[in-house]
Amino acid sequence: MIKHGTMREFKIFEGKTLGILSGGGDTPAINSSIESIRNRAQLLGYKVFGIRHGWRGLLGDGDVVDLTNQPYDGIYGGTALRSSRTNPFPSKKNPESRVPQILKNIERYKLDVLVTIGGDDTNGAAKRLYETEGIPVIGFPKTIDNDLRTRTIHEYANKKIEAVLCPGYPSALKGVMEFTRRIKTTAESHSRILVLEIMGRDAGWLTGGAAYGQADIIMVPEYPIDKSRKDFFFEFVKEAFMRSPKKSIIIAVSEGLRWYDDQTGKTDVVYASTEVDEYGHPRLGGVSGVIASEISNKLGIEARAQTVGYYARSGECRLYDRKLTATLADKVVDLLLREDYGKMPVISKMVSYPELEEFNTGSIDMGNVGNKPLPEEYYDVDEFRFTDAYFDFMHHILGDRTFIDFKYNFPVVIPE
Known part of the structure; x- marks a missing residue:
């Protein structure tokens, strides 16, 4: 009863x-x-x-x-x-x-x-x-930076990787992916290198959206470009561009990347302003322009900078x-x-x-809580790219990765 x-x-x-x-x-x-x-x-x-x-x-x-x-x-x-x-x-x-x-x-x-x-x-x-x-x-x-230490466990290839998952990041990640896909057609049309700057003060999680959107080279704050790495980077870019069938590549870079300055001899972030907020954070921005300019000058390859900026954190x-x-x-x-x-x-x-x-x-x-950078399992330092482990992480959010390309080649005409 x-x-x-x-x-x-x-x-x-x-x-x-x-x-x-x-x-x-x-x-x-x-x-x-x-x-x-x-x-x-x-x-x-x-x-x-x-x-x-x-x-x-x-x-x-x-x-x-x-x-x-x-x-x-x-x-x-x-x-x-x-x-x-x-x-x-x-x-x-x-x-x-x-x-x-x-x-x-x-x-x-x-x-x-x-x-x-x-x-x-x-x-x-x-x-x-x-x-x-x-x-x-x-x-x-x-x-959207996805760098709060949420202690989220990502199981991949019989390993348990401590990852992060914060509201706002999934929407921004998808937005960066879509932005990169769209800008790809402009880079190809002009046979240019396009350096895409993406928000991320201390961590490169969000730049993963560009990789999902077919960016060719990735640079994140966790791995600074010092003097020795800079020389290696330029060689890597040159080879990637020469291998590219359409002579165009997209380089995605986090705004918080520390870049070696030839004039000062220092490796540091690029500041958009010296002003700081009430928590002591300065405003970053401009590293893509610096990198694009140096690529053009040192490699003789036309390069342009493009900032994703607030687009990543806006919209529905x-x-x-x-x-x-x-x-x-x-x-x-x-x-x-x-x-x-x-x-x-x-x-x-x-x-x-x-x-x-x-x-x-x-x-x-x-x-x-604190902050959590990209785990080392997610980034290949020598190849300037994200690993399969990070693509698996993003797959939970973005689903299957699709590749968009102009798939046709035309016969070359040789005058008689």
Whole structure:
């Protein structure tokens, strides 16, 4: 005989308020993350507030909107809550602590829990608030660079490789792949070398999209081009160009690549600006132009630079990212129910779209996230290319790799 207990009259977190904010650079998956978290929090009974412009939305009088029972378009890219690189804690750019303002507004808006969507900076600040002030926080990963250490295991060829999987990266990866495929026809039409610059300050994960889109040579921040490597690189480029049937190649380079400067004798990144944000990050950019110019001058082969830039992190949320954000939001429900704060949901095992489910998730301490470069198993230093292991990793996201080429040759006419 089944005994019926007393029905719960209210939802478990009825009367409580959850706040969501997004900080740092935008990605195509932030709105999808916000929508997924909001929907699940509402089911648990939370009133859900959106904090606009990241941590800046909790300064002064606050900038907060009510997301409860409101329509929300999670396919539209970017973040409707807007973003900023505001740091609540003292920094070189802003020595004043704004933590008292944050705490005041958390109390004013009666926020019981914060979910912070961001990278190492945004979530690192949230973790400090949790540790020093006792504010209940849950982090949510976000970066197109895909360099947060999520401890995702990629099983390949009987090996377990520690990889990374963050919302925003799958959509950006596909965008870079499509961009590279399109620009390939321009390189071929002019028999040029085209140097494609792709976002990636400290890690080359995103540049993999160019390889999937048929780029011929890849350079990533994990492996600097010093003086000896530079000479080898130019020889490698020359041979690749001469072997190319259409006398055109695409070189994909991460913006954070350190390149040897003949004039200064130093190997360093190329800066677009000396200005830094509140977390101390300078703005990078321009390495593709430097490389293209040196190829033209040293090899006598016409080369041009092209920057993918913000294209990679703009536009709609792709299918894989949609389910990825939903799956991680499912894990947020688990963390909320157990009041397991100071944690961040992650995918524990690299899987394809159908296997993106809560049982393949885990959680990690927000204070121990850190950054994760490309594993050495994913890059062939001597051949300037990604390995089959990394192509297998990307295959889980992008599916089968297709090759697009103009497949016809014409007979040469010799005058009589």
